[in-house]
Amino acid sequence: SGELYCSLLNPRNVRFESVNMKNVLHWSAPEGTGNGILYKVKYSVYGVGKWIRKPECRNINRTWCDLSSETSDYEEQYYASVKAFLNGMFSDWVETTRFNPLTDTKIDPPMLSVSSTEKSISIILTAPAKWKNSPEEESISLLQVYPGLQYNVSVLNKKTKKRWFFSISNHTLVVPWLEPGTAYCVSAQIHVTTPLLDSDFTKEHCIATLKDK
Amino acid sequence: TAGNRIFHFGACRVSMSMTEIRAGFTAIKANIQARDPIRTLSILSYPHSLHKVKSSDRCCITHHLFNFYVDRVFKHCKTEDSYVNRKISSIANSFLSVRRKLRQCNEHNQCMCGQESTEKFKQILANYEGLNVTSAAMKSLGELDILLDWME
Numbered sequence: 403s404g405e406l407y408c409s410l411l412n413p414r415n416v417r418f419e420s421v422n423m424k425n426v427l428h429w430s431a432p433e434g435t436g437n438g439i440l441y442k443v444k445y446s447v448y449g450v451g452k453w454i455r456k457p458e459c460r461n462i463n464r465t466w467c468d469l470s471s472e473t474s475d476y477e478e479q480y481y482a483s484v485k486a487f488l489n490g491m492f493s494d495w496v497e498t499t500r501f502n503p504l505t506d507t508k509i510d511p512p513m514l515s516v517s518s519t520e521k522s523i524s525i526i527l528t529a530p531a532k533w534k535n536s537p538e539e540e541s542i543s544l545l546q547v548y549p550g551l552q553y554n555v556s557v558l559n560k561k562t563k564k565r566w567f568f569s570i571s572n573h574t575l576v577v578p579w580l581e582p583g584t585a586y587c588v589s590a591q592i593h594v595t596t597p598l599l600d601s602d603f604t605k606e607h608c609i610a611t612l613k614d615k
Numbered sequence: 616t617a618g619n620r621i622f623h624f625g626a627c628r629v630s631m632s633m634t635e636i637r638a639g640f641t642a643i644k645a646n647i648q649a650r651d652p653i654r655t656l657s658i659l660s661y662p663h664s665l666h667k668v669k670s671s672d673r674c675c676i677t678h679h680l681f682n683f684y685v686d687r688v689f690k691h692c693k694t695e696d697s698y699v700n701r702k703i704s705s706i707a708n709s710f711l712s713v714r715r716k717l718r719q720c721n722e723h724n725q726c727m728c729g730q731e732s733t734e735k736f737k738q739i740l741a742n743y744e745g746l747n748v749t750s751a752a753m754k755s756l757g758e759l760d761i762l763l764d765w766m767e
Contacts, residue, residue, distance in 0.1 A: 448654060448657060499649070500757070
């Protein structure tokens with residue numbers, strides 16, 4: 403006798419969202435489905451035969467799964483896949499496109515520290531760290547991952563509205579010949595030429611040069 | 616030109632429009648990789664990653680790989696999509712000029728081949744010849760970022 407075969411619609415938009423190589427798998431619930439749907443997740447290293455289940459993301463009802471630990475080797479590339487199930491019905495496995503942590507991550511803006519004298523401003527920039535498994539683990543700066551990493555820095559004279567742009571490779575910048583007792587606003591972004599990766603600009607850090615003695 | 620990068624392989628110096636090549640590949644990566652259904656094999660990384668190659672062998676393996684892409688990959692990657700085809704030929708042209716420079720280095724004995732790079736390239740060819748030409752070429756093209764990441 404024919405076996406009744408009920409299948410569930412597939413999860414949608416299965417993709418990696420990555421920031422500073424914190425690599426999280428995201429998806430949307432199958433269309434038109436309410437609560438109660440559960441999911442399971444597996445992943446594979448490109449070029450290696452087997453799919454590996456992620457136990458922490460088995461029978462979950464959320465629509466994301468952190469695979470940062472499993473995809474932390476950025477010399478490899480990865481696929482991940484999600485299956486939905488509900489009351490004995492289940493969907494197909496739905497895969498991501500090939501994920502390359504090195505080129506497919508987004509980089510946070512740098513951290514900024516600004517100080518001033520009468521006629522100059524000093525800016526110290528710090529690139530964000532690569533995601534790490536635990537606080538005890540040694541921190542790796544994205545500067546080590548992307549040797550060509552640069553900083554684009556913008557400095558605005560609040561009074562004259564004049565703006566300067568600098569592109570620097572080291573992490574400190576001193577802007578000389580400024581007007582005493584004047585407010586300046588600094589903002590910066592990270593720029594990696596290849597692979598092409600740009601962070602957003604930081605919010606503005608404003609500081610006044612000291613008044614003339 | 617902007618985005619040019621100088622690669623130093625010992626005495627051999629090669630300038631390459633890396634930004635242009637990367638941009639071209641990024642534009643077609645999803646399209647090309649979607650044409651490669653085989654997850655279980657990598658042309659460039661099986662069984663060992665390019666990152667395992669000794670630095671003294673980097674010039675030779677790079678020279679081999681640029682010959683490989685020019686002679687065995689790009690010409691077998693025609694698609695029905697003219698936009699994708701244009702991007703592929705633009706990348707191919709960039710590879711042609713780099714290959715020319717690597718060939719000059721080789722002629723001046725600046726790009727010596729050790730046993731490791733010879734073995735590694737033999738493995739790459741074996742991986743390639745294990746598939747039919749179109750599948751092998753398309754998979755190799757989809758792995759271009761593996762080569763570029765390794766070079767950088």
